[in-house]
Amino acid sequence: MSPEIIQWSYDVFLSFRGEDIRKSFVDHLYVALQQKGINTFKDDQTLQKGNSISLDLTRAIEESRIALIIFSKNYAHSTWCLDEVVKIMESKNVKGQIVLPVFYDVDPSTVRKQKSSFGEAFSNHEDCCKVQKWRAALEEAANLSGWDLPNTANAHEAMVIKQIVEHIMARLGSHRHARNAENLVGMESRMQKVYKMLGIGSGGVRFLGILGMSGVGKTTLARVIYDNIRSQFEGACFLHEVKDRSAKQGLERLQEILLSEILVTNDLRINNLYEGASMEIERLQYKKVLLVLDDVDHIDQLEALAGKREWYGLGSRVIITTKDKHLLVKHEVEKIYRMTMLNDNESLQLFKLYALKKNHLSEEFRDLSAQVIRHSGGLPLALKVLGSFLYGRDFAEWKSEVERLEQIPEDGVVKKLELSFNGLNNIEQKILLDIVCFFIGKKKESVTRILESFNFSPVIGIKVLMEKSLIMVSQGRILVHQLIQEMCWYIIRQEASADPRRYSRLWLPWDISDVLAGDLGTEKIEGMSLNSDSVQAVNVSSAAFQQMSRLRFLSIQNMNVPQGPSFLPGELRWFNWHAYPSRSLPVSFRGEKLVGLKLKDSRITQLWQGSKVLGKLKYINLSRSEKLIRTPDLSGTPNLERLVLEECTSLVEVNFSVGDLRRLVLLNLKSCTKLKTLPKNIQLENLEVFILSGCSKLKTFPEIKEKMNRLSELYLEGTALRELPSSIENLSGVSLINLSYCKHLKNLPSGIFRLKCLRTLALFGCSKLEKLSDDVGLLECLEELYCDGTAIRTIPSSISLLKSLKHLSFHGCTALGLQLDSSIFSSWLPGKGQNSMGLNISNLSSLCSLTTLDISHCNISDGGTLCNLGCLSSLVELNLSGNSFTNIPDASISGLTQLIRLELVGCRKLVRFPELPQCIEEVHADECTPFESIDQLVKYPMLRCVYGRCFHHGADYDKIDALWKNMTKVKYSLLVPAKNLTTAK
16 A cells, blocks of 8 residues: 555535535535635535435545535435435544534534434434434534534624634645645755745736656646645636647637636636637736646647736736746746756655655665666656555565666656556556546546446546556546656557557547548457547548447547448447437447447437337437437336436427436436427436426426435426426425526416425516415425516515525516515514505514525615514625615614625615625625715725715715725725726725
């Protein structure tokens, strides 16, 4: 076992009951962690259904340095969550994992002793053989030091999140330093020199180049420095393997990744390099940024990604690793640090760390170690790989391998590394070659899934390769050093006498082009991946795959291939062809071993005729196959787990067999705009996510014949549904239903209000929906209710029963404001004033969990509604924009002790700002006119953002200008003043 056996893929693993807190506390915490460069695993993809946690989650727990358990009231109702706690505590006791509990809305003693909601949950688990393990794990976790949120920082979530992040940064600091010191044995002086050249804290914007040959440690040094100083910047990105990724993905995609990581967003799309550069300037010029561009080999990469110093805010630092000094000089990089080889003493320390896992070196191994060090030439990568290879071997084996090294020329680094490859078993060798040729930079979970289809036992195989220092996992993605790649390519070429026709794997576009165009394939070829901008079009012979009888992996992406194949090998397990040119799969293809089929943007009209028996097929993705008319008969695919037909805009028919796919987990028919009907009945007992968004001609939803209690998310927005079947209540486990913009929907079935697990109900833009049933009060777990733009005329009194409700929105419900029966609200709070013309929310004090309220554009005028807002003690965000009131009573807002954000956009009649709570951080007041009281904003210590175009005819601009300047000086606020005002800096 090498010293690298515990390689933490993640800094933090978040364990939480997603249906409870995913879209509030957890999301805010996750963003805060990411912004500080803390690599965090948050399980957004895998839904917490079923009897036990998945292997992917188990691995994520094991590979996380810290586990953060967020206990909420319903946490113990999920056996999935309880299994997570057991695994986390095992990892703590076996691997020394740090465990930190957060008690969100539950007392620590409740968790420790399984009382109240936890006791109720366990009363349903008593027959389960796991109960004792669960109880012990909960008790142990609840006894650890953590955060009792209701009793910390006055239950101010933002402050608690800040405390948690700071604590985790402190805990990670020492561990990162220890880990980094191991990785950089003998290189402390190099780190100090780079720190000095970076001049952290000295202001300005600096570019620094780290120059050196492959394997000398450029990337390792840059990574450690990045980890150590990341938290001092407002945004950061480590863009690895720029050379290879720019060739495969394009610079536009790298610009997207760079900006997405720095800004912590996934919504960016860049169409060309000019647009990307403009976006970098626009978004980053006032931001203190840390950027690392690793393995750069062309000036275009620097111009598109690093750009100029003016792109970044003061204090920013850009680090570039490269083998080419001329690139740095040409791009005017003013500081260059040249990496040198390790000296003999440093080499010995690093080698012992990997070969012996201790400092003591017995006499019999001393001379052999010296010979290995001499052959490594002071190259850190060679020392790590050779050391890992020799670890655990006896003297005779050491002697034999050193004798082999003696036969290799001094400059034959790749050949020397091959010794470690020869020490792997056959399956491990295949996994390494597959990874190097096909999967570098891919997510570890995805790679594992594909390798499993080859029966390669990838979980243990990948772990062995990590232990041998042949691959690494960073932020969940598999990376391989350039020299290891060259070693693997050398091995493949050597085995085939440099004849591409006989390579076991094809990865170079020109080799693949020659083989496919000339029908030169042989039975030796097992895998092929074509993805490059360097070959614009490939002519594929119709019989190109005829001789490739052992082909198990085929991936063709971003290529213009005019003609599809007439034959595909029976051994094919994973088939991915972007823009597949044929109308169907070859008739002769039986596909008995096929596991994954991904043909996005294809010309498929019908996948196959009749029924095919594809017993191993688990994944089908035909997204954006615009000519696909109907789905095939899938009755012969009983193990299908994922069916994705997103944006198949010609699809008119879904075969009845889809309704009986018992193992289906995901069904995605998003934006199939011609789809009118679905199978009449569905019985998909394992379905977890069902997406019909944008199916604009779909008028009916199928009957649900039996319980589908694993379905968690149902997306129906933008459909033509007029009603939902009463059998909707059979979706007993659903937590989210999105019916937004169902413009023909007039009412909701009574069954929808019997869904006890429902957390989110979205009704945005259901313009014909006039009534919200009084049964809404039965949704005891409902946390989010969005009724924006509906025709709802009254709010049922039972809404006061929604004790878990956190987000409530009636934006644009003007009919509600005009038609509201004020007696409903008087029944909630007798004696309060009423207002017949405006939306009278009266007192919703019973909604003790409410954090966000949007009653913008609801025709609210002066009166009782505004007076009663002060009772919403848990409110964090309040939107009153677009209403017609002239005054907001001071007590109604100043009493909101949790309020962070207030929106008053377009409140044109507002005369003065109300008194605000001391915790306020943002006020958005565009297009309103309360300048008489704007100077009062200077007294709020937390206020950091004021947005305003708040001018009116005849305003005293000199006075207003002076106020803006004064606020800017005192508050460091981000101000957007009105026309004619000085822009704050």
